[in-house]
Amino acid sequence: MAKPSDKVCDLPDAVARLVRPGDAVALSCGLEGMIPYAAAHELIRQKIGPLTLIAPISNISFDQIIAAGLAQRVVAAWVGNVSTGIGYNFRRAVEQSRPRPLEVIDHSNFSITLALEAGARGLPMAVGRSPLGSDMVRDNPHFKKITCPHSGQELLAIKALNPEVALIHVQRADAQGNGQGWGATGFTRQAAMASKRVLLTCEELVDSEVIRRDPDRTLVPGILVDAVCEVPWGAHPAPVQGYYDLDNQFYLDYAAATRDEGSAQQWLAEWITGPGGRADYLAKLGSDRLCGLATQHSLPTAPVEYGW
Amino acid sequence: MSAYTPGEIMVSAAARQIQDREVVFVGMRLPLLAFMLAKETHAPNAVGLFENGVLRDQPAQGPIITMGDTPNQSRALKVCGLDEVMSLLSGGRVDLGFIGGAQVDQWGNVNTHQVDTPKGQVRLPGSGGGADIACLAGRLLIIMNHELRRLVPRVDYITSPGWGEGPGWRESQGLNRGGPAALITSLGVFTFVQGRATLASLHPGVGLEQVAAQTGWELTTAPQVETTPEPTTKELEIIRRFDPHRFWTA
Numbered sequence: 001m002a003k004p005s006d007k008v009c010d011l012p013d014a015v016a017r018l019v020r021p022g023d024a025v026a027l028s029c030g031l032e033g034m035i036p037y038a039a040a041h042e043l044i045r046q047k048i049g050p051l052t053l054i055a056p057i058s059n060i061s062f063d064q065i066i067a068a069g070l071a072q073r074v075v076a077a078w079v080g081n082v083s084t085g086i087g088y089n090f091r092r093a094v095e096q097s098r099p100r101p102l103e104v105i106d107h108s109n110f111s112i113t114l115a116l117e118a119g120a121r122g123l124p125m126a127v128g129r130s131p132l133g134s135d136m137v138r139d140n141p142h143f144k145k146i147t148c149p150h151s152g153q154e155l156l157a158i159k160a161l162n163p164e165v166a167l168i169h170v171q172r173a174d175a176q177g178n179g180q181g182w183g184a185t186g187f188t189r190q191a192a193m194a195s196k197r198v199l200l201t202c203e204e205l206v207d208s209e210v211i212r213r214d215p216d217r218t219l220v221p222g223i224l225v226d227a228v229c230e231v232p233w234g235a236h237p238a239p240v241q242g243y244y245d246l247d248n249q250f251y252l253d254y255a256a257a258t259r260d261e262g263s264a265q266q267w268l269a270e271w272i273t274g275p276g277g278r279a280d281y282l283a284k285l286g287s288d289r290l291c292g293l294a295t296q297h298s299l300p301t302a303p304v305e306y307g308w
Numbered sequence: 309m310s311a312y313t314p315g316e317i318m319v320s321a322a323a324r325q326i327q328d329r330e331v332v333f334v335g336m337r338l339p340l341l342a343f344m345l346a347k348e349t350h351a352p353n354a355v356g357l358f359e360n361g362v363l364r365d366q367p368a369q370g371p372i373i374t375m376g377d378t379p380n381q382s383r384a385l386k387v388c389g390l391d392e393v394m395s396l397l398s399g400g401r402v403d404l405g406f407i408g409g410a411q412v413d414q415w416g417n418v419n420t421h422q423v424d425t426p427k428g429q430v431r432l433p434g435s436g437g438g439a440d441i442a443c444l445a446g447r448l449l450i451i452m453n454h455e456l457r458r459l460v461p462r463v464d465y466i467t468s469p470g471w472g473e474g475p476g477w478r479e480s481q482g483l484n485r486g487g488p489a490a491l492i493t494s495l496g497v498f499t500f501v502q503g504r505a506t507l508a509s510l511h512p513g514v515g516l517e518q519v520a521a522q523t524g525w526e527l528t529t530a531p532q533v534e535t536t537p538e539p540t541t542k543e544l545e546i547i548r549r550f551d552p553h554r555f556w557t558a
Contacts, residue, residue, distance in 0.1 A: 031360035032376030033377075076434065077437070091430070091431050095431055106434055108436075108439040109359055109435070109440055129444065129482060130440040130443035130444050132443060132482045133482070135421070155482060184358070184360040184361030185388065185389045239378050246376070246377045246378075
């Protein structure tokens with residue numbers, strides 16, 4: 001774990017330092033919201049692979065990494081485009097091994113959450129009932145049927161997951177990497193605790209006093225975090241509560257552009273590998289588009305007393 | 309042209325399955341609209357759970373495409389993680405859950421993983437929370453377009469278990485509750501009798517032959533097949549408020 005003073009850095013440096021070929025990477029842990037697209041795009045720019053990708057519902061972040069030829073395995077409950085359904089690059093990889101073969105370990109949202117929770121607790125397995133009866137349980141190395149020694153019930157032993165690195169986006173963090181996120185969190189908490197390294201991106205880097213005034217909101221404590229990068233709009237086109245909403249048109253355009261392999265590669269070149277970094281990507285989107293997505297109906301929370 | 313779309317009558321039929329004060333595990337698309345509609349009409353005290361970690365008892369503050377959209381989290385009763393909402397489901401606190409899929413069979417098994425076609429196997433996105441809802445919710449509602457390729461005798465892959473192979477199957481798999489209660493399609497509504505899909509109502513203007521032709525299993529019908537009530541003007545107004553561009557109901 002890095003010393004606190006080393007944690008604040010540029011995103012390209014953080015990705016280069018923390019994500020390595022062969023790693024299992026947890027990302028998009030918040031389901032449709034708070035997806036760390038800036039970090040995902042950076043690992044595509046740096047061509048870091050092959051990777052194992054871990055998420056519940058990754059939306060198109062997995063589809064893009066797969067298109068770049070950097071994924072060898074996904075461990076996930078759902079891979080596609082939430083606005084339209086199919087992830088075409090995922091399909092091509094599974095059906096035609098293009099651009100490279102892809103192994104898929106199927107989970108449900110609950111079972112993959114339990115797998116990370118077991119990993120977070122330092123246990124080799126979790127116990128669950130779902131998805132018993134599903135074909136996902138057949139020939140899946142992550143599920144084994146067991147009999148409860150207390151009740152005699154038939155249950156599932158779900159193999160623990162301990163990713164090498166988690167990529168997590170939050171609203172705000174301090175220089176020590178104490179990350180505060182609000183809104184639905186999916187399995188972000190479990191992924192941070194189960195992973196050996198954590199790369200945190202945030203909309204705003206704030207003074208530590210802001211964190212200390214509201215410790216309930218600390219989703220990822222700095223003791224788990226190796227690098228923290230300030231990346232405004234770092235989750236676009238996913239929504240971030242209090243900052244911006246879903247850019248649905250982006251997902252629709254992505255679906256249309258990725259139906260065939262050639263145009264999918266053009267899309268990657270246009271939006272990810274072409275732009276030199278997140279600033280170029282945002283400039284390409286344009287300020288009018290971003291303004292239209294920014295939070296327009298302010299609703300601050302009621303303050304709570306946290307004195308003594 | 310009809311005054312409503314097949315999507316809109318599916319939403320209206322699905323909303324009627326939600327009773328007041330029920331805790332509902334809401335999916336996206338048509339089920340989400342059905343929940344919104346039920347809330348605004350006969351089930352004002354129903355509470356919705358979204359698997360990303362949102363618990364809310366009011367419709368979203370504005371139109372949404374995904375459950376993570378900001379208007380769906382603003383003014384929620386609780387936001388949390390997958391672990392908490394899934395524990396409510398696993399602990400038996402959820403009365404009703406919705407799912408859709410690419411294929412359903414006569415036992416209400418649902419496939420969202422892979423479909424065998426003459427050109428080879430087509431890979432679909434997977435379970436998401438669908439299998440969890442099918443395993444653990446008090447009762448399951450399945451909602452999908454009525455096409456011969458979707459209503460098949462036997463799904464190519466069981467993602468979300470229904471009644472499996474018939475009575476007793478769920479227990480044999482270790483599933484201690486739940487199972488499909490209804491299948492709502494673009495042509496009619498099936499209920500499950502002894503685990504088998506049984507046609508209970510036809511949407512207005514739909515004939516039995518049309519349903520039989522688009523159903524991959526030998527049709528079983530209720531003693532009296534009803535006509536599904538048309539969505540009312542008020543219902544349509546509410547549905548269109550939440551789906552203003554008919555993104556889901558077109």
